[in-house]
Amino acid sequence: MHHSLPLVWRRIPERYNLIGCKCETCGTPYFPDRKICPKCRRKGKLVKQKMPKTGTLYSFTRVHAAPSGFEHESPYWLGIVELGNGVRILSQIVDSPEEKVVIGASVTMVFRRIYADAEEGIIAYGYKFKTI
């Protein structure tokens, strides 16, 4: 879904700074942001919360058949990162030597360009992770 400025713009807090939320009733953190706590529903009270920027690699893959917008990066690593507070997040894994991309590896968030939808089109930025 490229070529849509509002689609990119309205997610800036989450994608630039990992701002998710936390339910004050049950204490569960969520990323991305939610409007209803699935555990507490109407009794829940969600407030914005910044996620920790470090975690461990929970699973990973190397994408060889890239979707449009990512062709020039192929092959690239994609992972599910478990952040320090237990929240899991899907992200590209970059700037990491192959031997370090293993389950359990320590990773930290970096700010990167995600894609540009045309030569002079919208450039979307956001989080990626790298091994430390």
Add this chain to the structure above:
Amino acid sequence: MRKVSVIGVGLTKFGEHWEKSFRELAVEAGARALADARLEGGKIQALFGASMSSGRLVGQEHVGALLVDQLGLTPIPAIRCEAACASGGVAMRAAWFAVASGAYDIVAVGGIEKMTDVSTEDVATALGGAGDQEWELFNGATFPSIYALMARRHMHDYGTTEEQMASVAVKNHANAAKNPYAQYQKEITLEQALKAPLVSSPLKLFDCSPITDGAAVAILAAHEVANIYCEQPIEIAASAQASDTLALASRASLTEMRATKIAAKEAFKQAGLEPKNIDLAEVHDCFTIGEIMAIEDLGFFEKGQGGPATEAGRTALGAEISVNTSGGLKGKGHPVGATGIAQICEIVAQLRGQAGARQLHGAEVGLTHNVGGSGGTAVVHILKKT
């Protein structure tokens, strides 16, 4: 709820149908199902259609009315169901509800997808919509990569191997080779599967289901009228469905599909049966790891034993439980909206003893398992001989 039976089924051949349009495929399968049920079209009271992404793939929405129109069934009501790759299963369940509730006596349910009219990139984008647009696709995830993340964790937690995943593809191709409706009617070797190019590690080309055109239609009738039209009605003993988060990362486990487990539990309860009573199952093997997780989550094998069981031949045609006798999504092909109905067609053919070279002798009870996305939707049906 009253008992509902399948009284007719019809399929097109699955494959690349350059010469046929979306509507032509639907009509071909529909006409075959009506002929199979020995039914005049005028007896059909409502139609349930399934297509995941006709808008993106052929630029056509409003598929319900189109199907009724082209099948010559106006003015009966038509409803289109969409649940990504589980669209067919969800339509089947909607049709079952419509008859079980007493609202209608006879309905048609059809699934269709025409995937080869656009480029591979456009197909990938359309299928990507089954996942979470904002938190998976945005970050460069593809559909195979989501299943690859499950596969990698399954390997880590249970020791599942690439050879075990490849053995799913080898088995399903062997079954497809015996199915005249299948896209790939030839066997492959373990070595071929293991040496194939990587799509998203550890998944290689033969771990992935193909891009397919095809349609499938079933005619459902209230049990009390089924015998008027059909000598061998097949009873729908259970119809169950469950949902989960759209994004994989939001789930507690990457190595099981909770929606499958819950739908299966409910289906077995409805049918009064256990996993050991099932003779054959059509499970959702869009990727080989999908079949390994499915046979665990459905209760046929312990968690972590899906890989070793497949490698040992325990899921081959005529073995302990025959899994994907049709060739599955891998060998038969995966026209996404049609898949859930095509699974029903295979079980009906097997239970009637009409499955030809791939016939499982003595088949009495069959199960279908249809997944949307990476497990956001799961639908389970149990069918049995009456």
